[in-house]
Amino acid sequence: MDSAGLERTAFEINLRHAVAREQLEVHFQPLVDGRDGSLRGGEALLRWRHPDLGLIPFRRFLGAAREGGLLGELGDWVLRAACTHAAHWPADGMHAPLLTINVAIEQVMQGNLAERVQEALRDSGLAPERLELDFEEVVLKEEHSRIQSTLEKLDGMGVRLAIDDFGRGVSSIPRLKRYPLRALKLDPALVRDVGVREDAQAVVEAVACMANVLGLEVFARGVEGKAQQAFLCALDCHLQQGPLFGRPMSAEAFAAYVADPAKFTSAS
Template sequence: MDGAQIERTAFEINLRHAVEREQLEVHFQPLVDGRDGSLRGGEALLRWRHPDLGLIPFRRFLGTARDGGILAELGDWVLHAACRHAARWPADGEHPPLLTINVAIEQIMQGDLAERVAMALQASGLAADRLELDIDEIVLKEEHSRILGTLEKLAALGVRLAIDDFGRGLSSIPRLKRYPLRAIKLDPALVRDVGVREEAEAVVEAMTSMAGILGLEVFARGVEGEAQQAFLCALDCHLQQGPLFGRPMGAEEFAAYVADRGTAS
């Protein structure tokens, strides 16, 4: 075994013990209404505070977690931790802050995700209609009956379901009505090219039009500039997220941010 393999093995072993060693953290990135900048919620983002490497974003250990078969375990930890934090956010006003959590297909294929979600909601006291689960677009290409059964159970709980990073596979559009979905979230790569490539703008416009016909909300992730913000709002894509509106924050910092925004409104 060479040095690189030893490092990869040690990295995976440390990740397997991250939960019990209390090295995991959940951060949140604001979701806003692009028309007036009002806060509409926060997306939960997993972070690993490695004792030697510092704070590591999820994308850097996603592959290790998937290869090691612990992605569902980490997802379960995020679900419980994020619901506990969100239950403490001020929820007064017309739009109580929505919590959005990404769900891996491995969690869906376990078959008991609805039961795990119900347990997390009950333990935290978070209302089901304040939770949105973002599902990878890959589920639109799968034919497994377990996916449909699990998503129907989640919808029956009152949880919102959305397709994440939508737009990487346009062949998925006809399959959107197969599942009890409430929203789609545009792939950040498409949003990034708004104002740069006319093709990207045409695709985004077509998707928002199609979503409206299907009764789906459209969220835009990765919004970086005011021109993108304005273009999306003109298409009635008001729910937006990205560097223009705020970076990811630690749980306590985000809770204070929610409280401040509530006071300001």
């Protein structure tokens, strides 16, 4: 095995022990109403504080986690940790902040996701209606009764269900209505090209129109500028997330932000 292979193997071995060694952290990125900037929730984002490499975002070790069969274990950890944090967020006016968590197809296929979610909600005290699970778009393409059953159980519990990064792949659009979904989250690549490429704007507008017909909310991730914000609001895509509104922050910093967004913004 060459040096690159040895490094990759060592990386994967260390990842397997990250939970036991308490090296994982959950950070949160604000989800806001693009019309007035008011906080509506936070997306849970997994981070690995590697002893040598520092803080590593999930996208950089997703491949290793997937290849090593670790997505179920890591997903369970994020679910429990994020629900525990969110249960202590203060309500922002009329809206108790929504917690959104990404879910991999592997977590669905292991067969006990609904039970894991129920346990996390019970142990944390978080109300089911304050939790949204964002599924990979691949769930729309897979034919498996386990997917249908799992989504129906979660919906029956009162948990919100959404499709993440919509528009990245070729979706099975009829299943958008077949499954108990409440929202679509636009692929950040589409949002990034709003105001730059006409085809991207056309796709975003088409998705927004389709979602409206199906009774689905549309969330936009990756919003970087005021022009994107205005274009999306004009399409009734009010729930937005991205650098324009705030980057991911530690659980402690996000809790302070939830308590007083204006003070946090002025302090930063």
